[in-house]
Amino acid sequence: DTEVTQTPKHLVMGMTNKKSLKCEQHMGHRAMYWYKQKAKKPPELMFVYSYEKLSINESVPSRFSPECPNSSLLNLHLHALQPEDSALYLCASSPWTAANTGELFFGEGSRLTVL
Amino acid sequence: AQKVTQAQTEISVVEKEDVTLDCVYETRDTTYYLFWYKQPPSGELVFLIRRNSFDEQNEISGRYSWNFQKSTSSFNFTITASQVVDSAVYFCALLNAGNNRKLIWGLGTSLAVNP
Numbered sequence: 001d002t003e004v005t006q007t008p009k010h011l012v013m014g015m016t017n018k019k020s021l022k023c024e025q026h027m028g029h030r031a032m033y034w035y036k037q038k039a040k041k042p043p044e045l046m047f048v049y050s051y052e053k054l055s056i057n058e059s060v061p062s063r064f065s066p067e068c069p070n071s072s073l074l075n076l077h078l079h080a081l082q083p084e085d086s087a088l089y090l091c092a093s094s095p096w097t098a099a100n101t102g103e104l105f106f107g108e109g110s111r112l113t114v115l
Numbered sequence: 116a117q118k119v120t121q122a123q124t125e126i127s128v129v130e131k132e133d134v135t136l137d138c139v140y141e142t143r144d145t146t147y148y149l150f151w152y153k154q155p156p157s158g159e160l161v162f163l164i165r166r167n168s169f170d171e172q173n174e175i176s177g178r179y180s181w182n183f184q185k186s187t188s189s190f191n192f193t194i195t196a197s198q199v200v201d202s203a204v205y206f207c208a209l210l211n212a213g214n215n216r217k218l219i220w221g222l223g224t225s226l227a228v229n230p
Contacts, residue, residue, distance in 0.1 A: 107159060
């Protein structure tokens with residue numbers, strides 16, 4: 001069983017909706033990540049939080065808004081999304097800061113469909 | 116430029132066959148890390164191995180083995196006596212040790228192990 005838990009596993013939303021994806025880890029990791037993955041593609045980095053502060057934003061559109069309320073939780077707030085934003089959204093954590101050695105622990109993802 | 120190439124898009128084998136997944140990388144850095152991740156149908160990316168650029172020793176873990184050759188910039192992954200549970204997409208990735216510690220992913224190889 002994964003130690004990074006993501007909810008919901010599936011989400012369908014309209015373009016005018018506001019929704020949130022949630023991620024939780026209890027491994028004491030201080031770096032947390034959001035990735036987006038389209039079908040048959042590798043994951044694309046969106047955001048990195050290091051010690052609860054946003055350290056990397058890969059030029060993600062503002063309709064995606066990350067939040068890290070504490071060291072165990074990571075949210076991704078969604079608003080006014082487009083159909084092309086439909087994808088698998090993966091949360092990950094790692095023991096170190098954003099300057100890590102790439103050993104990431106992933107959740108099973110939230111599969112998002114935007115109608 | 117940094118790049119990871121996984122030339123095999125899809126591989127299909129019969130159970131108990133050995134299979135090798137190829138990974139070729141490009142980087143100008145002298146210090147870097149190489150990774151393999153497994154992504155089963157459940158969606159969760161699972162870390163398999165990290166190898167740093169100064170350690171060319173091959174690694175064996177059960178039925179899995181990795182061959183790192185700097186001379187050919189390759190980091191190949193072999194599964195011995197494959198099993199149906201090995202069916203997944205396998206990603207090779209590269210991380211440099213510079214300021215931009217962002218994983219560079221290959222496109223992945225989809226492995227189907229048939230009974």
